[in-house]
Amino acid sequence: MMENKAPAIRIRGLSKWYGDFEALKSVDLDIQQGEFYGLLGPNGAGKSTTIHILTGLANFSVGDVRVLGHDVISDFRFTRTNIGLAVQEFNFDPFFSIEKLLTLQGGYFGLQKQRAVERAKDLLQQFGLYEKRKQDYRKLSGGMKRRLQIAKALVHEPTILILDEPTAGVDVELRHMLWDYLRRLNDEGVTILLTTHYIEEAEQLCERVSIINRGEIIAEGAPHQLMDAMGMGCIELQLHEQPEHLPDMFNGYDARLEDNMIRIRVEHPNKELPKLLTRVNAENIDLYEVRIRESSLEDVFVKLTGKSMAEEAVNGQS
Amino acid sequence: MDSRKYGGFLTILQRELGRFFTLYKQTILPSIITASLYLFIFGFALQSRIGTIKGVSYLQFILPGLAMMAVINNGYSNTASSLYQAKQLSFIEDILIAPISATEAALAYILGGAARGFINGGFILLLGGIAFNIHFHNLVLTFVLMMIVSVAFSSIGLIFGLQAENWDHVMLLITFAITPLVYVGGVFYSIEMLPLEWLKTASLFNPLYYMVNGLRYGTLGVYDTSPLWSIVMAVVLTGVSFAAGVYLFYRGYKIKS
Numbered sequence: 001m002m003e004n005k006a007p008a009i010r011i012r013g014l015s016k017w018y019g020d021f022e023a024l025k026s027v028d029l030d031i032q033q034g035e036f037y038g039l040l041g042p043n044g045a046g047k048s049t050t051i052h053i054l055t056g057l058a059n060f061s062v063g064d065v066r067v068l069g070h071d072v073i074s075d076f077r078f079t080r081t082n083i084g085l086a087v088q089e090f091n092f093d094p095f096f097s098i099e100k101l102l103t104l105q106g107g108y109f110g111l112q113k114q115r116a117v118e119r120a121k122d123l124l125q126q127f128g129l130y131e132k133r134k135q136d137y138r139k140l141s142g143g144m145k146r147r148l149q150i151a152k153a154l155v156h157e158p159t160i161l162i163l164d165e166p167t168a169g170v171d172v173e174l175r176h177m178l179w180d181y182l183r184r185l186n187d188e189g190v191t192i193l194l195t196t197h198y199i200e201e202a203e204q205l206c207e208r209v210s211i212i213n214r215g216e217i218i219a220e221g222a223p224h225q226l227m228d229a230m231g232m233g234c235i236e237l238q239l240h241e242q243p244e245h246l247p248d249m250f251n252g253y254d255a256r257l258e259d260n261m262i263r264i265r266v267e268h269p270n271k272e273l274p275k276l277l278t279r280v281n282a283e284n285i286d287l288y289e290v291r292i293r294e295s296s297l298e299d300v301f302v303k304l305t306g307k308s309m310a311e312e313a314v315n316g317q318s
Numbered sequence: 319m320d321s322r323k324y325g326g327f328l329t330i331l332q333r334e335l336g337r338f339f340t341l342y343k344q345t346i347l348p349s350i351i352t353a354s355l356y357l358f359i360f361g362f363a364l365q366s367r368i369g370t371i372k373g374v375s376y377l378q379f380i381l382p383g384l385a386m387m388a389v390i391n392n393g394y395s396n397t398a399s400s401l402y403q404a405k406q407l408s409f410i411e412d413i414l415i416a417p418i419s420a421t422e423a424a425l426a427y428i429l430g431g432a433a434r435g436f437i438n439g440g441f442i443l444l445l446g447g448i449a450f451n452i453h454f455h456n457l458v459l460t461f462v463l464m465m466i467v468s469v470a471f472s473s474i475g476l477i478f479g480l481q482a483e484n485w486d487h488v489m490l491l492i493t494f495a496i497t498p499l500v501y502v503g504g505v506f507y508s509i510e511m512l513p514l515e516w517l518k519t520a521s522l523f524n525p526l527y528y529m530v531n532g533l534r535y536g537t538l539g540v541y542d543t544s545p546l547w548s549i550v551m552a553v554v555l556t557g558v559s560f561a562a563g564v565y566l567f568y569r570g571y572k573i574k575s
Contacts, residue, residue: 018575049575055415058575077323077417085415091408095337107329108416110322152412 006069008191014063025215038206039195042313046215047195084158092137099133109156123151163194233269238289326418334430349388372540381446382533383505385439393435393471401479420568435468455539473559503527
């Protein structure tokens with residue numbers, strides 16, 4: 001695989017209609033081998049549709065979709081062998097134990113029986129499910145099912161792992177465990193593409209992200225670049241006492257008084273803070289506490305769309 | 319054969335066979351019991367009144383029809399219900415994302431269901447053949463016809479399994495088409511015994527009549543209509559339904575968005 005320098009995923013002009021509804025509007029996407037990449041956007045933005053097209057779960061109307069340089073339609077055996085997919089909704093075969101289920105999954109991907117059995121055992125151990133191997137999936141807790149879902153995507157040792165909302169509905173502890181696991185896989189060379197509507201997840205994990213809204217990619221880049229370029233941070237000055245009105249020195253700022261806190265929105269809070277503090281001291285304002293709120297990808301989203309992701313999710317699903 | 323390339327196909331087939339062998343109480347025993355009941359109740363009760371038809375005893379006469387009924391019902395049900403469940407519980411996605419072509423996947427499902435049809439029909443013929451001392455007239459034809467028909471109805475099961483959105487849809491075809499057509503397809507009588515000429519003519523438009531007629535020729539050597547027609551009808555039905563099933567799977571009908 002190493003000699004193949006083609007992008008792990010390359011999408012050009014991808015459009016998809018559901019009847020009259022244009023779910024994807026000429027999407028372009030490039031993900032290099034070994035990257036940890038995020039597709040960020042509200043529910044209904046087109047994230048799942050994109051990965052379904054990559055993996056063979058959805059047909060598409062127009063466009064060119066390649067995995068490691070190979071067309072996903074004409075060379076589907078190659079592209080699908082290289083991709084592991086964990087879909088958002090659990091989709092387990094209920095007739096078999098979880099061990100058998102993983103072995104079957106290996107078989108679907110062409111693994112020899114013996115190899116599939118070994119891989120199933122390995123993954124059950126890695127994900128702490130070995131004790132439950134003889135049970136069917138319905139006996140597992142929600143967190144265990146989530147782990148099983150990811151294990152299933154890995155049986156055939158894909159070079160590209162695609163995860164659709166991998167931590168939707170999991171508790172904080174498991175979320176961090178999964179994040180660590182995914183980072184390790186990525187360190188080992190596996191390209192990872194995940195979709196998420198959790199801002200923090202994208203910021204924590206992804207080297208690059210695309211922000212997608214209403215079927216269009218509206219921003220692309222490393223999270224910190226996007227936040228620097230477009231985000232707005234915030235400095236919060238907590239005062240000992242509530243002033244009668246916003247002190248005049250803040251007139252040039254995007255500042256608001258909220259009880260005894262002054263909230264100032266600035267592009268680069270870290271750079272702005274020293275200047276601001278000097279002036280605050282000169283004005284003899286009685287500070288109790290200072291906080292910096294870094295800009296987030298959510299700010300980027302708001303800046304680009306004028307709405308929060310939560311608002312867009314509601315609108316997008318109409 | 320490159321085992322990696324066709325490993326996916328073989329795994330689906332293995333899963334389908336594994337599923338119905340594991341569930342043999344639901345998938346194999348019922349049709350044997352049903353056939354036995356028909357034989358005992360109809361057969362013994364009517365045997366003495368009807369005597370022989372075309373030189374064979376009534377019990378022998380109805381046996382191939384009962385076997386064909388099992389082939390048809392089981393071939394259809396297995397594929398229809400297996401595919402419906404895979405679709406409903408979304409684990410069909412495991413197959414759609416795997417390096418398996420639509421043709422291989424459809425073929426694996428169809429062969430899995432066809433195996434159940436064939437095994438059910440085969441058991442009934444075998445047990446009945448021993449019980450009623452039947453010397454099979456043309457074993458090759460018997461075999462081939464059962465195989466072709468089981469593939470045909472398994473393919474029809476694939477189509478209806480893809481189409482179905484609830485269990486009623488899965489059972490619809492059995493209740494309103496397959497069962498009535500089998501009953502009026504000459505399982506229990508020779509169409510020459512029908513009292514009205516138009517009933518005889520109407521039977522000739524029933525495709526299942528040809529399946530029963532053909533198997534009766536294969537097992538007993540007796541027939542109402544030339545067995546050649548039975549083979550032609552079976553091949554045409556299989557070809558059309560198989561092609562349609564594979565095409566719908568390829569298009570991702572109701573399984574891909």
